[in-house]
Amino acid sequence: MTVLLTEKSGTAQRSAGHSTPPPSSRRRPGRERAFDDVPRWQIYLPLGLYLLFTLIPFYWMLLFAVRPAGSTSLVPWPMTGQHFSKVWNERSFAVFFQNSMIVGVATLVATTVVALAGGYALARFDFRIKGAFMLALLCSQFIPGALMLVPLFEIFRNLQMINSLGSVVIAETVFQLPLSIILISGFIKNVPVSLEEAAWVDGCSRFTAFRAVVLPLLRPGLIAVGSFAFVHSWNHFLFALMFLSEQDKQTIPVGLNTLIGADSVDLGALAAGGVIAAVPVVIVFAFIQKWLITGFSAGAVKG
Amino acid sequence: MNISKTQRGRAAAAVSLTAVLALTATACGDDGSGSGTEGSGKGEITFWDNNGGPRTAVWTEIIKDFEKQNPDIKVKYVPIPIADVQSKYDTAIAGGGLPDVGGVGTAYLANIVSQEALEPVNERLEGSALKGKLVESMVESVRAAAGRGDDIYSVPTSANNGVLWYRTDLFDQAGLEAPDTWAKFYTAADKLTDAKNNKFGYTIRGGAGSIAQALDAVYGQSGITEFWKGDRTTLNDPKNVAALEKYAGLFKKTTPAADVNNDFTKMVAQWDTGTIGMLSHNLGSYQDHLKALGEEKFAGIPAPVGDGGTRVQVSNPVDGLGLFRSSRNKTAAWKFIEFAASHESNSKWNESAGAMPANTEAAKDPWINATESTALAAKTLTDGSTKIVDLPYYLPDWNNISKADNEPEFQKLLLGKITAKAFLDDMAEQLNAANQEWNEIGNG
Numbered sequence: 026m027t028v029l030l031t032e033k034s035g036t037a038q039r040s041a042g043h044s045t046p047p048p049s050s051r052r053r054p055g056r057e058r059a060f061d062d063v064p065r066w067q068i069y070l071p072l073g074l075y076l077l078f079t080l081i082p083f084y085w086m087l088l089f090a091v092r093p094a095g096s097t098s099l100v101p102w103p104m105t106g107q108h109f110s111k112v113w114n115e116r117s118f119a120v121f122f123q124n125s126m127i128v129g130v131a132t133l134v135a136t137t138v139v140a141l142a143g144g145y146a147l148a149r150f151d152f153r154i155k156g157a158f159m160l161a162l163l164c165s166q167f168i169p170g171a172l173m174l175v176p177l178f179e180i181f182r183n184l185q186m187i188n189s190l191g192s193v194v195i196a197e198t199v200f201q202l203p204l205s206i207i208l209i210s211g212f213i214k215n216v217p218v219s220l221e222e223a224a225w226v227d228g229c230s231r232f233t234a235f236r237a238v239v240l241p242l243l244r245p246g247l248i249a250v251g252s253f254a255f256v257h258s259w260n261h262f263l264f265a266l267m268f269l270s271e272q273d274k275q276t277i278p279v280g281l282n283t284l285i286g287a288d289s290v291d292l293g294a295l296a297a298g299g300v301i302a303a304v305p306v307v308i309v310f311a312f313i314q315k316w317l318i319t320g321f322s323a324g325a326v327k328g
Numbered sequence: 329m330n331i332s333k334t335q336r337g338r339a340a341a342a343v344s345l346t347a348v349l350a351l352t353a354t355a356c357g358d359d360g361s362g363s364g365t366e367g368s369g370k371g372e373i374t375f376w377d378n379n380g381g382p383r384t385a386v387w388t389e390i391i392k393d394f395e396k397q398n399p400d401i402k403v404k405y406v407p408i409p410i411a412d413v414q415s416k417y418d419t420a421i422a423g424g425g426l427p428d429v430g431g432v433g434t435a436y437l438a439n440i441v442s443q444e445a446l447e448p449v450n451e452r453l454e455g456s457a458l459k460g461k462l463v464e465s466m467v468e469s470v471r472a473a474a475g476r477g478d479d480i481y482s483v484p485t486s487a488n489n490g491v492l493w494y495r496t497d498l499f500d501q502a503g504l505e506a507p508d509t510w511a512k513f514y515t516a517a518d519k520l521t522d523a524k525n526n527k528f529g530y531t532i533r534g535g536a537g538s539i540a541q542a543l544d545a546v547y548g549q550s551g552i553t554e555f556w557k558g559d560r561t562t563l564n565d566p567k568n569v570a571a572l573e574k575y576a577g578l579f580k581k582t583t584p585a586a587d588v589n590n591d592f593t594k595m596v597a598q599w600d601t602g603t604i605g606m607l608s609h610n611l612g613s614y615q616d617h618l619k620a621l622g623e624e625k626f627a628g629i630p631a632p633v634g635d636g637g638t639r640v641q642v643s644n645p646v647d648g649l650g651l652f653r654s655s656r657n658k659t660a661a662w663k664f665i666e667f668a669a670s671h672e673s674n675s676k677w678n679e680s681a682g683a684m685p686a687n688t689e690a691a692k693d694p695w696i697n698a699t700e701s702t703a704l705a706a707k708t709l710t711d712g713s714t715k716i717v718d719l720p721y722y723l724p725d726w727n728n729i730s731k732a733d734n735e736p737e738f739q740k741l742l743l744g745k746i747t748a749k750a751f752l753d754d755m756a757e758q759l760n761a762a763n764q765e766w767n768e769i770g771n772g
Contacts, residue, residue, distance in 0.1 A: 094619045097601050116381070178423035187425055267419050270374075270406045272384075282409035283381025288488065288612020290593045291382075 089296035108297035112284070116294065118301055120273050121280035126305070128193050128276055129259045135198040136205050136254035137247055143202065144209030145235065149218065162203040170200055170263055181268055192268040193276070197258040205250045212246035213239065248316040256306050277302045367657030370400035373664060378431030380407020386680040394667045401660045414439065414727070421445045428661035432482045432650040434473035434721045441474045441481050442724045446650045448479040452662055458483065458669055465709070466686045469646040475722030475766070482648030483669050484686040486678050489644055489705035490544055491628040493599070493607045493617060507606060510549050510632045514574070517582040520605035529582040529605040531598060536591035538738045539730045541608055543719070544631060544642045545575045551636040553715040559767065561759045564752040572748040579742040588742050610644065611705055614682045628701030630708040639714045645721070684709065725762040733758060
């Protein structure tokens with residue numbers, strides 16, 4: 026069984042990874058020559074400018090976060106940790122961070138598991154309303170969360186789930202499932218069904234075949250869907266604001282908004298809060314960017 | 329490939345179960361208009377702070393004092409970001425889950441009252457220790473803002489006032505006098521501008537919150553003291569049109585071009601960190617200026633005086649505490665409101681916020697005169713020298729008209745895409761229609 030699975034996995038990886046021609050074979054000779062003839066500065070200058078454009082707001086945020094209050098220096102020196110200390114200790118960001126992490130990880134797990142099941146069903150089963158179901162999934166992407174706020178609020182209230190992180194996890198998961206199911210479904214379609222059939226012949230149940238044969242090949246797709254779910258729920262403000270009232274239940278985006286008052290704003294604290302909010306997202310993307318791009322392109326383009 | 333057929337029985341059962349669960353989950357919801365109960369006067373009450381975050385520390389202290397004095401009552405404090413407080417109330421009114429007590433500003437009081445979520449507090453005030461101890465003009469403001477005749481739906485706690493902040497160091501260097509008249513204001517804006525060197529005389533509010541500030545400048549210059557003339561607004565009076573043309577004409581001439589998107593955060597930040605001569609905001613940003621510029625470099629004065637020799641300004645929102653109808657412990661909730669509006673608590677809160685107290689005893693406390701801008705604002709509001717144009721906060725459509733509908737139009741005005749007359753005519757038409765509708769349903 027091990028040998029069979031290894032072979033099939035290899036075949037499947039080739040199938041999933043090489044179903045489109047390798048980049049070199051897709052290039053037309055003229056196009057390649059034209060690319061080589063382009064002076065390097067014509068490539069790096071626009072890229073550099075774009076990078077600058079992207080990084081300046083981050084630099085500005087870091088500058089305000091580490092610069093003492095009242096300073097107008099354009100360099101982060103002398104540095105201070107007073108703003109970080111203030112938001113982390115006095116403005117409860119330690120609690121918000123923990124809550125956001127719980128919501129993010131739980132949404133990641135729930136979205137990935139349910140999307141796997143849904144994606145598998147769409148990829149492998151034919152049923153009468155499949156087309157309509159896919160259309161409904163796509164259409165649901167156009168419904169803004171704010172529109173569903175009151176019904177969701179009422180449902181969670183009657184389920185005694187207001188002020189529970191579970192309500193936010195459920196709402197976030199529900200809103201992210203359509204796109205996640207479509208992505209995972211596209212990815213599963215790229216895994217030849219003959220691999221599963223071979224496993225069934227060897228005595229595996231459908232679930233075991235899925236777990237042992239298909240699941241390992243879905244890693245880029247799972248990472249794409251999981252990270253997307255995590256980052257989206259990490260940054261999402263509306264559900265957390267509406268469903269969580271107690272301060273010790275609130276999440277980072279709500280905490281950031283409480284740093285802006287009616288008539289005054291502590292820019293240093295706001296910037297420090299922004300840095301704290303950005304760190305996990307930056308770390309997530311730094312580690313998974315390779316798989317993320319593969320996952321999105323494979324799931325979306327071929328789906 | 330068709331691996332399996334749909335099993336109709338299982339699907340039908342799943343659909344039925346979902347429907348039952350959904351019906352169960354959405355049943356029995358009560359909106360904010362429930363009558364609630366007086367309760368035992370003990371137990372837990374929930375309080376929503378409508379400016380959560382910046383005021384959390386002072387509210388925590390007040391709640392601690394209250395619980396010490398009333399050991400049988402526990403207050404659950406919920407901070408709501410100011411930008412989202414109205415949508416939070418609206419959702420809770422529609423879906424249930426309102427607090428016992430909530431911070432309510434006059435800018436959105438009418439909206440909440442029209443949804444029958446708040447309880448009138450006239451009778452409670454009559455029998456309260458607060459009777460006669462609240463600044464009359466603020467009580468009148470919250471009464472008028474609710475738009476329900478004599479009924480009062482919020483106990484006022486504080487008021488803000490518009491302030492023209494100016495950089496004393498830049499004015500001294502340029503040999504300019506304090507901009508206490510509109511003529512001096514325009515001269516200073518022009519003289520302090522050196523756009524090539526990124527120096528500007530004024531920063532205008534072009535983004536969120538632009539309308540109230542523009543109206544302040546318009547009525548301040550025109551000298552018109554009434555918002556309504558019969559059932560028509562004075563907004564598009566020719567004098568106001570001329571004033572708005574002059575004010576909007578400052579854009580890009582004496583202000584940064586980016587001001588078209590200025591909300592108060594950007595406006596205050598760029599004034600505090602740049603070289604801009606003047607800023608129109610309110611008392612609330614004093615601490616920000618103090619931290620950024622130090623005491624010596626800036627000062628704040630009330631709105632400039634117009635050519636007619638009278639200071640005219642539009643009414644500023646009054647903040648207060650509302651008692652929600654759906655509360656199941658109104659006795660305890662009212663005790664908390666009384667405590668928060670009492671001399672000591674109200675003074676403590678307003679000193680922290682840099683606002684004007686609603687409690688008459690708190691308004692006499694020494695800290696009021698410790699800061700020149702606050703002392704001048706207090707004097708302006710109480711010495712009778714200033715005419716206040718009451719904005720129609722009582723119109724349920726006021727927030728839509730003054731924000732969503734017309735802030736983008738004001739940006740078009742700044743960018744020269746529409747004229748001041750077209751802008752004011754259009755907004756006046758919307759206000760007249762909203763007022764007519766309000767009168768027709770028996771409020772006028």
